[in-house]
Amino acid sequence: MTSLFKAALILSGAVNGVQAWGSLGHATVAYVAQHYVSSSTAAWAQGVLNDTSSSYLANIASWADSYRATSAGKWSSSFHFIDAEDNPPSSCNVDYDRDCGSSGCSISAIANYTQRAGDGRLSSANVAEALKFLVHLLGDVTQPLHDEAYKVGGNEINVTFNGYSDNLHSDWDTYMPEQLIGGYALSDAQGWANTLIGEITSGGYKSEAASWIKGDTISDPVAAATRWATDANAFVCSVVMPDGEAALQTGDLYPTYYNSAIGTIELQVAKGGYRLGNWLNMLYTSKVAKRGLEGEEDSASHFDLLGRDFLPKPRPLSRAKLARMAMEGSCCGTEEHRH
Ligand SMILES: [Zn+2]
Ligand SMILES: [Zn+2]
Numbered sequence: 001m002t003s004l005f006k007a008a009l010i011l012s013g014a015v016n017g018v019q020a021w022g023s024l025g026h027a028t029v030a031y032v033a034q035h036y037v038s039s040s041t042a043a044w045a046q047g048v049l050n051d052t053s054s055s056y057l058a059n060i061a062s063w064a065d066s067y068r069a070t071s072a073g074k075w076s077s078s079f080h081f082i083d084a085e086d087n088p089p090s091s092c093n094v095d096y097d098r099d100c101g102s103s104g105c106s107i108s109a110i111a112n113y114t115q116r117a118g119d120g121r122l123s124s125a126n127v128a129e130a131l132k133f134l135v136h137l138l139g140d141v142t143q144p145l146h147d148e149a150y151k152v153g154g155n156e157i158n159v160t161f162n163g164y165s166d167n168l169h170s171d172w173d174t175y176m177p178e179q180l181i182g183g184y185a186l187s188d189a190q191g192w193a194n195t196l197i198g199e200i201t202s203g204g205y206k207s208e209a210a211s212w213i214k215g216d217t218i219s220d221p222v223a224a225a226t227r228w229a230t231d232a233n234a235f236v237c238s239v240v241m242p243d244g245e246a247a248l249q250t251g252d253l254y255p256t257y258y259n260s261a262i263g264t265i266e267l268q269v270a271k272g273g274y275r276l277g278n279w280l281n282m283l284y285t286s287k288v289a290k291r292g293l294e295g296e297e298d299s300a301s302h303f304d305l306l307g308r309d310f311l312p313k314p315r316p317l318s319r320a321k322l323a324r325m326a327m328e329g330s331c332c333g334t335e336e337h338r339h
Helices: 003-014 023-036 037-051 063-068 074-080 107-118 124-138 170-180 186-202 220-240 256-291 319-326
Strands: 160-161 164-167
Touching: 003 107, 003 220, 023 124, 023 164, 023 170, 023 186, 037 256, 063 074, 063 319, 074 107, 074 124, 074 160, 107 124, 107 220, 107 256, 124 256, 160 170, 160 256, 186 256, 220 256
Parallel strands: none
Antiparallel strands: 160 164
């Protein structure tokens, strides 16, 4: 890509605004996952989504963000993050009982929608909704600032990136990935996914990819999702704000900070896609395919389909949870910070 063409693409983003990881990150996670699902899993997902195109997961990867932005979908806004009430940069950690709010969080939602996607009692519309949430949320949980309460996940950390005044959360979701790739169309996402798949297959990620899914089991989705959130949250201390908030506000984050962060962004998007592919394969094999076997007991019939049994015990609201409530259902400030 010539730099002039690249500049034109970035400029067109300035005119149209970004669609809100942003749509590029989520679609890339989806394309990576599509590469790793089995043909049986793919056929099941295409049937559920009623989409046999080569972008069946990428096409719905940002549905949950659009849904959250509607009045009908506002109830689901807390599913996009877990507000870890740790103390970056000196201490980073996720505690499910401490951090998952009473209306749910990414971890409880991943657990619930895993259960619902595999349950034979639900309508096809409900199963499609569950799959759409999973494709999105397994991406969100790898974005470090979706696993952090500090300044509402960095939404309230005002910074300058490449000449624009915005916030740290939006830069991680959208603007740093777009700076790397030069656009946010599905074709851009497919191209980025191909690069990441190459790294997983025979490049720099080859030796570590197995560790990204180590221990993941569909029978304990809270443990798996907590591990993913903990893994991403650790980067808040080491990469996102290693020297604290003030150090991010002394000048433009481009190029020095961008260069320090972009490798982690690529790594996390690759992880999200690899985990999603594996998760859908396990969901298909141990839930969907088994259901068709005669005489097989439907273990899902023991579950609460609303996922209430996954939530931690209720407790008083912390200051971080109150700050999140004040955002009134928004999780990310991208609407007001268009480049
Ligand atoms: Zn989201
Ligand atoms: Zn976000």
